[in-house]
Amino acid sequence: MSEQDPILEVENLTKHFVQNDGVLDRLLGADKTVKAVQDISFDIDPGETVGLVGESGSGKSTTARSILHLDRPTSGTVTYDGTDLTELSSKELKRFRKRIQIVFQDPASSLNRRKSVGQIIRQPMKVHGLYKGERTERVEELMEQVGLSPEYSNRYPHEFSGGQRQRVGIARALAVEPEFLVCDEPVSALDVSIQAQILNLLEELQVEYDLTILFIAHDLSVIRHVCDRVAVMYLGEIVEVAETEQLFSSPQHPYTRALLEAIPEPDPELARQRKPLSGEVPSPIDPPSGCSFHPRCPNATEECRSVDPDLTQVEGATDGHAAACIHAETFEPDSGITLESSMGDRYAPENFLHADGPGPRSVEPAEELENTEASE
Numbered sequence: 001m002s003e004q005d006p007i008l009e010v011e012n013l014t015k016h017f018v019q020n021d022g023v024l025d026r027l028l029g030a031d032k033t034v035k036a037v038q039d040i041s042f043d044i045d046p047g048e049t050v051g052l053v054g055e056s057g058s059g060k061s062t063t064a065r066s067i068l069h070l071d072r073p074t075s076g077t078v079t080y081d082g083t084d085l086t087e088l089s090s091k092e093l094k095r096f097r098k099r100i101q102i103v104f105q106d107p108a109s110s111l112n113r114r115k116s117v118g119q120i121i122r123q124p125m126k127v128h129g130l131y132k133g134e135r136t137e138r139v140e141e142l143m144e145q146v147g148l149s150p151e152y153s154n155r156y157p158h159e160f161s162g163g164q165r166q167r168v169g170i171a172r173a174l175a176v177e178p179e180f181l182v183c184d185e186p187v188s189a190l191d192v193s194i195q196a197q198i199l200n201l202l203e204e205l206q207v208e209y210d211l212t213i214l215f216i217a218h219d220l221s222v223i224r225h226v227c228d229r230v231a232v233m234y235l236g237e238i239v240e241v242a243e244t245e246q247l248f249s250s251p252q253h254p255y256t257r258a259l260l261e262a263i264p265e266p267d268p269e270l271a272r273q274r275k276p277l278s279g280e281v282p283s284p285i286d287p288p289s290g291c292s293f294h295p296r297c298p299n300a301t302e303e304c305r306s307v308d309p310d311l312t313q314v315e316g317a318t319d320g321h322a323a324a325c326i327h328a329e330t331f332e333p334d335s336g337i338t339l340e341s342s343m344g345d346r347y348a349p350e351n352f353l354h355a356d357g358p359g360p361r362s363v364e365p366a367e368e369l370e371n372t373e374a375s376e
């Protein structure tokens with residue numbers, strides 16, 4: 001880890017949503033509180049890529065939106081480069097957003113279908129009053145950087161494949177030269193054959209733009225080849241943090257172990273030994289007592305029903321490897337799960353690095369469309 005000050009410091013961040021099922025609930029005061037994010041803390045150093053991983057509903061997107069203040073946090077602070085974002089007015093926040101941009105999961109819904117891709121990429125420059133008189137050239141430059149031919153700038157999102165639309169989403173995020181990129185499941189909606197290309201592209205652009213990245217995913221095998229450090233989220237809480245290789249070689253929290261077990265294993269013998277996690281993430285309206293993972297945990301004891309381990313109290317929580325589990329130290333150091341032997345590791349270096357050549361290439365819309373499957 002770098003010895004510089006963190007660029008982003010998230011401290012005791014909490015985001016609750018108030019939900020009611022209609023007018024009657026409102027009148028009766030029967031509002032429910034969705035505890036989407038519960039008192040989480042973590043730092044990101046300049047130039048680092050930190051992964052946030054967890055099942056659907058664990059609070060990853062809400063964390064991202066709260067960091068960007070697209071949703072105002074209920075409590076806690078988000079400090080970016082020494083500025084407490086919770087203190088900023090809406091106008092100051094708008095100015096600030098030039099520095100932090102987001103790439104969304106689903107490029108089909110996050111791009112305005114009535115605008116050409118050129119207009120879409122140009123929009124953030126207009127909002128922030130940048131590149132006046134040079135916007136057309138900047139759009140062309142960005143399209144080339146993300147591997148799209150500028151001659152297609154007048155085409156509309158539906159004329160592109162899913163992978164190409166995500167390239168447009170990335171160009172839009174980079175249009176104002178941000179320092180920090182939040183990538184919210186940027187490849188989850190894409191066909192597997194396209195995922196490595198987009199991850200490659202992000203890796204190249206990270207170097208070019210000197211970016212710090214918060215990378216959100218539910219798939220640990222994506223995280224492994226993209227991130228320096230990982231925070232694992234369950235039901236609104238961070239349950240384990242570690243440098244990436246450490247997390248994979250000696251996961252400490254039973255939930256992290258379960259996520260590793262969930263990675264597909266082609267060898268039937270090894271697949272049989274896997275113990276996939278049963279059940280679903282409980283409702284954040286009424287989370288379980290004690291350790292919130294205890295109802296699904298294979299190692300849970302009576303104590304886990306009442307004791308709620310606080311990650312921030314665990315040694316190494318800010319600069320090393322820490323897990324919020326009272327039994328963490330009793331587990332074997334090695335999980336025995338080898339991703340290298342698994343087809344689940346489709347992002348292994350030989351597949352991942354420069355899967356589509358040494359640099360971003362210009363792709364004809366039709367060419368990549370042919371390579372994508374019906375899922376798009």
Ligand SMILES: Nc1ncnc2c1ncn2[C@@H]1O[C@H](COP(=O)(O)OP(=O)(O)OP(=O)(O)O)[C@@H](O)[C@H]1O
Nearest residue numbers: 017019034036055056057058059060061062063284
């Ligand atoms: N605006 C909202 N109002 C009420 N509840 C919400 C709202 N946004 C999110 N939630 C709830 O908060 C919890 C966390 O959702 P969130 O989208 O952050 O999880 P996630 O880990 O990003 O999952 P996914 O990958 O499915 O998006 C979920 O139970 C979700 O239903």
